[in-house]
Amino acid sequence: MTLVEEFPDVRVRAPAKINVFLAAGPRADDGYHELATAFQAVSLFEDIIASHSDGFSLSITGPIDTSSVPTDDSNLALRAARLLAEHTEYGGGVHIDIRKEVPVAGGMAGGSADAAAALVACDVLWGTGLSMRELQALGSRLGADVPFALMGGTAIGTGRGDVLNPALARGRFEWVIVPNALGLSTPDVYREFDRQDDSPAAPAVPSEVLHALRAGDARMLAEALHNDLQAPALRLRPDLAAVLEYGETNGALAGIVSGSGPTLAFLAENRIEARSLQQSLERAGHEALTVYGPVHGARVV
Incomplete structure (x- = not known):
């Protein structure tokens, strides 16, 4: 053969x-x-x-x-x-x-x-x-x-x-993803980021993030979510700020710009809360998807 x-x-x-x-x-x-x-x-x-x-x-x-x-x-x-x-x-x-x-x-x-x-x-x-x-x-x-x-x-x-x-992550974290039809260029976001001059010389992931992941505690992780590219992404796409605010006032523990954006990720306390937030976002006219993590990497199926 x-x-x-x-x-x-x-x-x-x-x-x-x-x-x-x-x-x-x-x-x-x-x-x-x-x-x-x-x-x-x-x-x-x-x-x-x-x-x-x-x-x-x-x-x-x-x-x-x-x-x-x-x-x-x-x-x-x-x-x-x-x-x-x-x-x-x-x-x-x-x-x-x-x-x-x-x-x-x-x-x-x-x-x-x-x-x-x-x-x-x-x-x-x-x-x-x-x-x-x-x-x-x-x-x-x-x-x-x-x-x-x-x-x-x-x-x-x-x-x-x-x-x-x-990194050790216990349990399952529930997310609601809000994509956006208008993409955002990663180089453009970094150029906007470079206009600020207060970035640390040696960035590090704080212990609070590792503790939250290790504990499988969504509320603890919500307090530690952070993205240095969020502010420059929102300056380029100020329309996203209203969606972030809507999600955070309608059931999300916290919301964050995913990477360089424009997709938004909302952390929910559990699957029921994630589904409720998804429905609320959809009623407000936004596309919304429920996902969870962590999952496996690339593999044959």
């Missing part, structure tokens, strides 16, 4: 993420910012199917607007596949079908999830047999959030956010 006959295609699922804490240092000479962040993978997933092909190609479907997602070689999933082929000297190609459910340009790392899923799928499809550590090293060359999409769960990220240490 040939490899193509044994593995005609491989399906992999990778999660979106929420930064429950994010602190950024000043911009370094290389243009990047040192970060200290606490990631949590949540139950909103990207699914990809990788199939054998002579070349490299991509198609995208899903319930969200994907018109702004590139299908050429600039797509992170295709870049991931080509990088793996180059690294392992694999001579064939792949066709990748992506079903997108994570908001595009929404601060939840949907593109990074695609890249992580592509690395795992192509590694299995091609039988290249890389370790998770090797896949994460390749992922870090594609984007700072890719290694976490591979890992999943809950983790502390330092450096550019790609140096990861797993």
Whole structure:
């Protein structure tokens, strides 16, 4: 039996993420910012199917607007596949079908999830047999959030956010996600952030965040939620502030801009409260999704 006959295609699922804490240092000479962040993978997933092909190609479907997602070689999933082929000297190609459910340009790392899923799928499809550590090293060359999409769960990220240490998180945290049709450019948010000059030289995740995660205590975590990119994101998109206020006065323990935005994440005390908040937001005219975390990283399904 040939490899193509044994593995005609491989399906992999990778999660979106929420930064429950994010602190950024000043911009370094290389243009990047040192970060200290606490990631949590949540139950909103990207699914990809990788199939054998002579070349490299991509198609995208899903319930969200994907018109702004590139299908050429600039797509992170295709870049991931080509990088793996180059690294392992694999001579064939792949066709990748992506079903997108994570908001595009929404601060939840949907593109990074695609890249992580592509690395795992192509590694299995091609039988290249890389370790998770090797896949994460390749992922870090594609984007700072890719290694976490591979890992999943809950983790502390330092450096550019790609140096990861797993964090103990007990129980299940309930979130209500409010996406926004108008994406927000991460570089634009960081440029707005750079206009302030009070960022710490060495950012760190405070012990309060770790204690809340370890205890599985939603109320404690709500008190510790923080995102240095929230203020610059709201300056660029002041319309989001009203949605944050609405959620926090209608049942959320706390709300936060997810990553660089514009997606908003509201922490709820339990599933019943999350569902009630979702319904309230929908009655007010906002799209709202209930998700939970932590969940697994990219894996074959």
